[in-house]
Amino acid sequence: EVQLVESGGGLVKPGGSLRLSCAASGITFTNAWMSWVRQAPGKGLEWVGRIRSKTDGGTTDYAAPVKGRFTISRDDSKNTLYLQMNSLKIEDTAVYYCTTLHTIFAVVISLDYWGQGTLVTVSS
Amino acid sequence: QSALTQPASVSGSPGQSITISCTGTSSDVGGYNYVSWYQQHPGKAPKLMIYEVSNRPSGVSDRFSGSKSGSTASLTISRLQAEDEADYYCSSYTTSNPWVFGGGTKLTVL
Numbered sequence: 001e002v003q004l005v006e007s008g009g010g011l012v013k014p015g016g017s018l019r020l021s022c023a024a025s026g027i028t029f030t031n032a033w034m035s036w037v038r039q040a041p042g043k044g045l046e047w048v049g050r051i052r053s054k055t056d057g058g059t060t061d062y063a064a065p066v067k068g069r070f071t072i073s074r075d076d077s078k079n080t081l082y083l084q085m086n087s088l089k090i091e092d093t094a095v096y097y098c099t100t101l102h103t104i105f106a107v108v109i110s111l112d113y114w115g116q117g118t119l120v121t122v123s124s
Numbered sequence: 125q126s127a128l129t130q131p132a133s134v135s136g137s138p139g140q141s142i143t144i145s146c147t148g149t150s151s152d153v154g155g156y157n158y159v160s161w162y163q164q165h166p167g168k169a170p171k172l173m174i175y176e177v178s179n180r181p182s183g184v185s186d187r188f189s190g191s192k193s194g195s196t197a198s199l200t201i202s203r204l205q206a207e208d209e210a211d212y213y214c215s216s217y218t219t220s221n222p223w224v225f226g227g228g229t230k231l232t233v234l
Binding site for chain 1: 127156158160162168169170171172175176181213215217221222223224225226227228
Protein backbone atom coordinates (compact mmCIF):
# COMPACT_ATOMS: atom_id res chain seq x y z
CA GLU A 1 0.00 0.00 0.00
CA VAL A 2 1.32 3.42 -0.97
CA GLN A 3 1.52 5.92 1.88
CA LEU A 4 2.61 9.53 1.75
CA VAL A 5 2.72 11.30 5.10
CA GLU A 6 3.34 15.05 5.22
CA SER A 7 4.54 16.91 8.28
CA GLY A 8 5.99 20.26 9.24
CA GLY A 9 3.03 22.55 8.74
CA GLY A 10 2.06 25.23 11.20
CA LEU A 11 1.68 28.93 11.87
CA VAL A 12 4.40 31.25 10.61
CA LYS A 13 4.68 35.03 10.28
CA PRO A 14 4.94 36.76 6.89
CA GLY A 15 8.54 36.70 5.74
CA GLY A 16 9.26 33.58 7.74
CA SER A 17 10.38 30.11 6.68
CA LEU A 18 9.08 26.59 7.06
CA ARG A 19 10.19 23.17 5.84
CA LEU A 20 7.67 20.50 4.99
CA SER A 21 8.50 16.80 4.79
CA CYS A 22 6.76 13.93 3.03
CA ALA A 23 7.67 10.38 4.06
CA ALA A 24 6.90 7.82 1.38
CA SER A 25 6.38 4.09 1.65
CA GLY A 26 5.03 1.39 -0.63
CA ILE A 27 6.76 2.85 -3.69
CA THR A 28 10.24 2.66 -5.15
CA PHE A 29 10.98 6.21 -4.07
CA THR A 30 14.30 6.34 -5.92
CA ASN A 31 12.50 6.04 -9.25
CA ALA A 32 9.60 8.31 -8.37
CA TRP A 33 8.92 11.76 -9.72
CA MET A 34 7.25 13.75 -6.95
CA SER A 35 5.36 16.99 -6.60
CA TRP A 36 3.83 19.43 -4.15
CA VAL A 37 0.31 20.74 -4.71
CA ARG A 38 -1.45 23.24 -2.48
CA GLN A 39 -5.02 24.23 -1.78
CA ALA A 40 -5.89 27.54 -0.17
CA PRO A 41 -8.90 27.47 2.19
CA GLY A 42 -12.08 27.07 0.16
CA LYS A 43 -10.15 27.22 -3.13
CA GLY A 44 -9.03 24.84 -5.85
CA LEU A 45 -5.84 22.89 -6.43
CA GLU A 46 -2.63 24.65 -7.47
CA TRP A 47 0.61 22.98 -8.44
CA VAL A 48 3.63 24.22 -6.52
CA GLY A 49 6.50 22.30 -8.09
CA ARG A 50 7.95 18.95 -8.98
CA ILE A 51 11.21 17.05 -8.77
CA ARG A 52 12.42 14.37 -11.14
CA SER A 53 14.02 11.16 -9.98
CA LYS A 54 17.79 11.26 -9.59
CA THR A 55 18.15 8.91 -12.56
CA ASP A 56 16.23 11.44 -14.65
CA GLY A 57 18.40 14.30 -13.45
CA GLY A 58 16.78 15.19 -10.13
CA THR A 59 15.90 18.63 -11.47
CA THR A 60 13.01 20.78 -10.31
CA ASP A 61 10.32 23.02 -11.77
CA TYR A 62 8.26 25.58 -9.90
CA ALA A 63 5.05 27.48 -10.41
CA ALA A 64 5.50 31.21 -10.98
CA PRO A 65 4.03 32.33 -7.60
CA VAL A 66 6.66 30.38 -5.62
CA LYS A 67 9.69 30.43 -7.92
CA GLY A 68 12.72 31.82 -6.14
CA ARG A 69 11.15 31.36 -2.70
CA PHE A 70 10.41 27.63 -2.49
CA THR A 71 12.85 24.75 -2.98
CA ILE A 72 11.97 21.09 -3.47
CA SER A 73 14.53 18.44 -2.56
CA ARG A 74 14.63 14.74 -1.86
CA ASP A 75 16.59 12.30 0.26
CA ASP A 76 16.29 8.93 -1.41
CA SER A 77 18.08 7.22 1.48
CA LYS A 78 15.19 8.27 3.72
CA ASN A 79 12.39 7.98 1.15
CA THR A 80 11.54 11.58 1.97
CA LEU A 81 10.53 14.62 -0.07
CA TYR A 82 11.00 18.15 1.22
CA LEU A 83 9.60 21.60 0.53
CA GLN A 84 11.64 24.50 1.89
CA MET A 85 9.50 27.62 1.95
CA ASN A 86 11.16 31.01 2.46
CA SER A 87 9.87 34.59 2.39
CA LEU A 88 6.39 33.30 3.09
CA LYS A 89 3.43 35.47 2.18
CA ILE A 90 -0.12 35.50 3.50
CA GLU A 91 -1.29 34.11 0.16
CA ASP A 92 0.84 31.00 0.73
CA THR A 93 -1.66 29.90 3.38
CA ALA A 94 -2.91 26.51 2.22
CA VAL A 95 -2.97 22.78 2.77
CA TYR A 96 0.12 21.36 1.09
CA TYR A 97 -0.07 17.90 -0.45
CA CYS A 98 2.77 15.77 -1.73
CA THR A 99 1.97 13.51 -4.64
CA THR A 100 3.58 10.90 -6.83
CA LEU A 101 3.69 11.65 -10.54
CA HIS A 102 2.94 9.19 -13.31
CA THR A 103 5.05 10.24 -16.27
CA ILE A 104 5.67 9.03 -19.81
CA PHE A 105 8.72 10.41 -21.60
CA ALA A 106 8.89 13.23 -19.03
CA VAL A 107 5.24 14.19 -19.58
CA VAL A 108 3.09 14.21 -16.45
CA ILE A 109 0.15 11.90 -17.08
CA SER A 110 -1.47 12.01 -13.64
CA LEU A 111 -0.91 12.58 -9.94
CA ASP A 112 -1.44 9.05 -8.77
CA TYR A 113 -1.08 9.08 -4.96
CA TRP A 114 -1.65 11.94 -2.53
CA GLY A 115 -0.72 12.44 1.10
CA GLN A 116 -3.27 13.66 3.64
CA GLY A 117 -1.85 17.18 3.50
CA THR A 118 -0.37 19.55 6.05
CA LEU A 119 -1.75 23.02 6.79
CA VAL A 120 0.50 26.05 6.52
CA THR A 121 -0.90 29.28 7.91
CA VAL A 122 0.95 32.54 7.24
CA SER A 123 -0.33 35.25 9.52
CA SER A 124 0.96 38.00 11.75
CA GLN B 125 -1.22 29.78 -16.89
CA SER B 126 -5.02 30.03 -16.68
CA ALA B 127 -6.89 27.21 -15.04
CA LEU B 128 -9.04 24.91 -17.12
CA THR B 129 -12.70 25.93 -17.08
CA GLN B 130 -15.17 23.78 -15.14
CA PRO B 131 -18.74 24.55 -14.04
CA ALA B 132 -18.83 25.64 -10.43
CA SER B 133 -21.52 23.16 -9.55
CA VAL B 134 -23.64 20.33 -10.91
CA SER B 135 -26.32 18.27 -9.27
CA GLY B 136 -28.26 15.09 -9.84
CA SER B 137 -30.55 12.62 -8.13
CA PRO B 138 -29.53 9.13 -7.06
CA GLY B 139 -29.58 6.75 -10.00
CA GLN B 140 -29.20 9.50 -12.59
CA SER B 141 -26.13 10.34 -14.68
CA ILE B 142 -24.26 13.63 -14.63
CA THR B 143 -21.47 15.05 -16.74
CA ILE B 144 -18.82 17.56 -15.72
CA SER B 145 -17.03 19.46 -18.45
CA CYS B 146 -13.46 20.74 -18.50
CA THR B 147 -12.58 23.23 -21.23
CA GLY B 148 -9.08 24.20 -22.22
CA THR B 149 -7.20 25.14 -25.36
CA SER B 150 -5.09 23.53 -28.05
CA SER B 151 -2.10 23.98 -25.72
CA ASP B 152 -3.50 21.59 -23.15
CA VAL B 153 -6.75 19.59 -23.33
CA GLY B 154 -7.15 19.97 -27.09
CA GLY B 155 -3.59 19.08 -27.95
CA TYR B 156 -2.91 16.05 -25.80
CA ASN B 157 -4.67 13.00 -24.40
CA TYR B 158 -3.27 13.61 -20.93
CA VAL B 159 -6.40 14.65 -19.07
CA SER B 160 -6.99 13.31 -15.57
CA TRP B 161 -9.80 13.70 -13.04
CA TYR B 162 -9.69 13.81 -9.24
CA GLN B 163 -12.38 13.39 -6.59
CA GLN B 164 -12.09 15.24 -3.29
CA HIS B 165 -14.40 14.75 -0.35
CA PRO B 166 -14.51 17.53 2.27
CA GLY B 167 -11.41 17.56 4.44
CA LYS B 168 -9.81 14.73 2.47
CA ALA B 169 -7.03 14.46 -0.07
CA PRO B 170 -7.86 14.28 -3.77
CA LYS B 171 -8.08 10.83 -5.33
CA LEU B 172 -7.25 9.95 -8.93
CA MET B 173 -10.37 8.74 -10.77
CA ILE B 174 -9.48 8.94 -14.49
CA TYR B 175 -6.19 9.33 -16.36
CA GLU B 176 -5.28 9.70 -20.03
CA VAL B 177 -8.80 10.95 -20.77
CA SER B 178 -10.67 7.70 -20.20
CA ASN B 179 -8.62 5.18 -18.22
CA ARG B 180 -9.67 4.14 -14.72
CA PRO B 181 -7.11 3.18 -12.08
CA SER B 182 -7.60 -0.16 -10.39
CA GLY B 183 -10.33 0.04 -7.78
CA VAL B 184 -12.27 2.95 -9.28
CA SER B 185 -15.89 2.14 -10.01
CA ASP B 186 -16.88 1.67 -13.65
CA ARG B 187 -19.65 4.19 -13.02
CA PHE B 188 -16.97 6.79 -13.67
CA SER B 189 -15.98 7.39 -17.28
CA GLY B 190 -14.08 10.03 -19.20
CA SER B 191 -14.09 11.35 -22.74
CA LYS B 192 -12.81 14.24 -24.82
CA SER B 193 -13.98 16.22 -27.83
CA GLY B 194 -11.75 18.94 -29.16
CA SER B 195 -10.60 21.11 -26.25
CA THR B 196 -13.30 19.92 -23.86
CA ALA B 197 -12.94 16.86 -21.67
CA SER B 198 -15.82 15.35 -19.74
CA LEU B 199 -16.30 13.20 -16.68
CA THR B 200 -19.53 11.21 -16.54
CA ILE B 201 -20.81 9.56 -13.41
CA SER B 202 -23.63 7.10 -14.01
CA ARG B 203 -26.03 5.57 -11.49
CA LEU B 204 -25.30 8.44 -9.12
CA GLN B 205 -24.87 7.55 -5.44
CA ALA B 206 -24.84 9.67 -2.31
CA GLU B 207 -21.15 8.89 -1.77
CA ASP B 208 -20.32 10.56 -5.11
CA GLU B 209 -21.05 13.96 -3.58
CA ALA B 210 -17.67 15.68 -3.65
CA ASP B 211 -15.56 18.21 -5.51
CA TYR B 212 -14.12 17.12 -8.85
CA TYR B 213 -11.04 18.56 -10.53
CA CYS B 214 -9.73 18.02 -14.02
CA SER B 215 -6.08 18.37 -14.96
CA SER B 216 -4.14 18.36 -18.18
CA TYR B 217 -0.61 18.39 -19.50
CA THR B 218 0.15 21.81 -20.92
CA THR B 219 2.94 23.14 -23.08
CA SER B 220 3.73 25.99 -20.68
CA ASN B 221 3.80 24.11 -17.36
CA PRO B 222 4.02 20.48 -16.27
CA TRP B 223 0.25 20.47 -15.79
CA VAL B 224 -2.72 22.70 -15.06
CA PHE B 225 -5.82 22.11 -12.92
CA GLY B 226 -9.40 23.09 -13.52
CA GLY B 227 -11.14 25.34 -11.03
CA GLY B 228 -13.17 22.46 -9.60
CA THR B 229 -16.82 21.42 -9.67
CA LYS B 230 -18.99 20.75 -6.64
CA LEU B 231 -21.29 17.79 -7.21
CA THR B 232 -24.43 17.70 -5.13
CA VAL B 233 -26.49 14.53 -4.95
CA LEU B 234 -30.05 15.65 -4.33
